[in-house]
Amino acid sequence: MGDIVLSLDRLSKRYGALLANKDVSLDLRKGEIHALIGPNGAGKSTLVKQVAGEIRPDGGSIMFDGQPINSLNTAARARAGLGRTFQVSSLIPEFSVLQNVMLAVQAQQGKTFRLFKRFSNDTELADQASGYIDELDLQGRADVPVSQLSHGERRQLEMATALALKPRALLLDEPLAGIGPAGSQHMTRLLKKLKQQVPILLIEHDMAAVFELADRISVMVYGRIITTGTAQEIKNNQQVQEAYLGQEAS
Amino acid sequence: MRRETWISFAFIVAGLLLVLVAWLGDEPFTITLATKVVILSLAGVGLNLALGHGGLVSLGHAAFFGLGGYAMGILASHAQNYEPLMIGSWAMEGTKSMPLIWLAAMLVAVLFALPIGVLSLRTSGVYFIMITLAFAQMIYYFAISWPAYGGEDGMSIYVRNSFPGLNTLDPIQFFVLCALILAICLILVDRLVKSRFGMALEAARQNPQRVTSLGIDTFRLQLTAFVISAAITGLAGALYADLNRFVSPSMLSWQVSGEIMIFVILGGVARFAGPLAGASVFIALEYFLGGLTEFWQFWLGLLLLVVILFARGGIIGVLAGERRHG
Numbered sequence: 001m002g003d004i005v006l007s008l009d010r011l012s013k014r015y016g017a018l019l020a021n022k023d024v025s026l027d028l029r030k031g032e033i034h035a036l037i038g039p040n041g042a043g044k045s046t047l048v049k050q051v052a053g054e055i056r057p058d059g060g061s062i063m064f065d066g067q068p069i070n071s072l073n074t075a076a077r078a079r080a081g082l083g084r085t086f087q088v089s090s091l092i093p094e095f096s097v098l099q100n101v102m103l104a105v106q107a108q109q110g111k112t113f114r115l116f117k118r119f120s121n122d123t124e125l126a127d128q129a130s131g132y133i134d135e136l137d138l139q140g141r142a143d144v145p146v147s148q149l150s151h152g153e154r155r156q157l158e159m160a161t162a163l164a165l166k167p168r169a170l171l172l173d174e175p176l177a178g179i180g181p182a183g184s185q186h187m188t189r190l191l192k193k194l195k196q197q198v199p200i201l202l203i204e205h206d207m208a209a210v211f212e213l214a215d216r217i218s219v220m221v222y223g224r225i226i227t228t229g230t231a232q233e234i235k236n237n238q239q240v241q242e243a244y245l246g247q248e249a250s
Numbered sequence: 251m252r253r254e255t256w257i258s259f260a261f262i263v264a265g266l267l268l269v270l271v272a273w274l275g276d277e278p279f280t281i282t283l284a285t286k287v288v289i290l291s292l293a294g295v296g297l298n299l300a301l302g303h304g305g306l307v308s309l310g311h312a313a314f315f316g317l318g319g320y321a322m323g324i325l326a327s328h329a330q331n332y333e334p335l336m337i338g339s340w341a342m343e344g345t346k347s348m349p350l351i352w353l354a355a356m357l358v359a360v361l362f363a364l365p366i367g368v369l370s371l372r373t374s375g376v377y378f379i380m381i382t383l384a385f386a387q388m389i390y391y392f393a394i395s396w397p398a399y400g401g402e403d404g405m406s407i408y409v410r411n412s413f414p415g416l417n418t419l420d421p422i423q424f425f426v427l428c429a430l431i432l433a434i435c436l437i438l439v440d441r442l443v444k445s446r447f448g449m450a451l452e453a454a455r456q457n458p459q460r461v462t463s464l465g466i467d468t469f470r471l472q473l474t475a476f477v478i479s480a481a482i483t484g485l486a487g488a489l490y491a492d493l494n495r496f497v498s499p500s501m502l503s504w505q506v507s508g509e510i511m512i513f514v515i516l517g518g519v520a521r522f523a524g525p526l527a528g529a530s531v532f533i534a535l536e537y538f539l540g541g542l543t544e545f546w547q548f549w550l551g552l553l554l555l556v557v558i559l560f561a562r563g564g565i566i567g568v569l570a571g572e573r574r575h576g
């Protein structure tokens with residue numbers, strides 16, 4: 001079944017009376033896209049935040065590359081190779097596309113505390129960064145400031161910075177949200193290409209894209225994962241149709 | 251060259267020409283005034299690193315300015331009274347040597363900036379402003395109530411400290427010395443903010459979540475910037491005390507923190523020559539308007555208001571247009 005890169009074992013998170021995640025277990029294997037779907041408020045974002053290290057689980061453990069990472073903070077998890085993008089795109093607004101990716105390359109190299117070498121003349125950084133920019137189809141946009149990018153381009157740029165960290169797993173929080181049908185198709189193509197390099201845990205609302213992309217799908221309802229399976233299995237699952245797809249279909 | 255570089259360059263040349271004219275015309279007062287501008291600019295260059303590039307709005311930089319001043323005052327007073335300086339049971343000679351005093355001033359500023367930074371950087375926004383202010387006020391009240399070095403009255407140093415090969419009492423020689431230090435610090439800070447470190451710091455100001463998710467520890471970035479910033483402001487404090495041959499708790503007061511912040515904002519936040527422009531205009535207003543009316547600070551306030559409302563880039567921003575990175 002392939003090697004497991006990321007595995008969550010019975011993660012739980014409670015906010016007061018609200019049980020946001022209850023015994024959530026899932027794993028991510030090399031070469032796959034594992035999609036997590038579920039209605040709004042099901043607890044997907046809470047799960048993402050726990051995996052990324054922004055909030056601490058109340059119970060359960062997270063293994064990444066065979067190591068427990070519960071005690072690592074967000075920055076340390078990123079250094080360990082857990083890349084992510086955000087639901088709302090998160091970039092350095094005053095920097096250009098190239099500078100955003102260069103910053104990620106520099107972070108990956110771990111040489112941020114070089115105090116006097118000029119950043120903008122750093123061809124080593126720029127060359128590597130350009131590679132990622134090309135890979136995400138942003139060539140020709142390298143010197144454009146982030147504030148002038150379209151929404152879809154920002155998503156692509158986020159993906160480029162995530163890749164520049166040479167991650168061993170990617171956590172993508174709604175990468176298709178709000179980028180329109182054409183952008184969606186483009187991004188779907190890019191994601192298909194990407195999964196060869198790095199396994200992806202995909203949180204996404206766009207069902208068509210999920211069914212096209214995902215090798216496995218987990219469905220979360222009220223903080224629990226009710227089932228995991230291939231696109232076909234999920235489409236035919238009675239429980240899922242009632243809990244989730246049924247709502248939209250009816 | 252970029253427009254901002256030209257403007258900064260022209261600004262510095264104009265200042266130097268003014269001093270040259272004053273020197274040829276034998277007007278030591280003007281030279282001393284220019285020296286004051288240079289030293290205060292240096293304090294602003296320090297704060298600009300933290301506030302402008304790091305986004306760390308410190309209202310406590312008077313602490314480092316004053317600590318630098320006291321480092322000078324304490325070392326020089328022991329030297330002039332021929333008393334050893336006792337640190338615990340360890341006796342140390344005082345000194346009148348500027349290079350040693352500068353080193354001590356920066357060291358003291360760093361030693362204070364580390365714990366202050368560690369504690370303050372746990373907060374952000376208005377809390378950061380308040381906590382840095384609180385630390386500075388603690389040091390201010392300590393200086394007032396500590397009788398050994400003049401308490402509230404401060405203390406005088408009778409002869410300006412010495413620098414090998416120079417007569418520091420000659421206004422033009424002291425000016426050149428201060429101007430050289432300012433030039434060195436300006437270049438160092440410029441290199442720093444354009445380095446990998448500087449870009450990461452800049453990025454952390456704009457979007458700390460992003461920088462953290464790249465695996466960069468923003469706390470370490472900001473602490474480093476804060477400490478370097480404090481060291482530069484501390485050095486300026488030692489020079490300022492030497493200019494006046496006097497140090498008192500007023501150097502530590504929150505008004506001084508505010509004034510250093512005004513230099514930065516008036517001149518242009520995160521601009522190379524921003525602190526220079528800000529301090530020049532401030533001192534010019536204080537001197538010329540202050541000669542006309544007691545209420546010169548009203549006009550300063552009005553100017554500051556205009557800058558904040560209509561010209562976020564300060565004086566340099568108005569002249570050079572929007573800021574670019576890298």
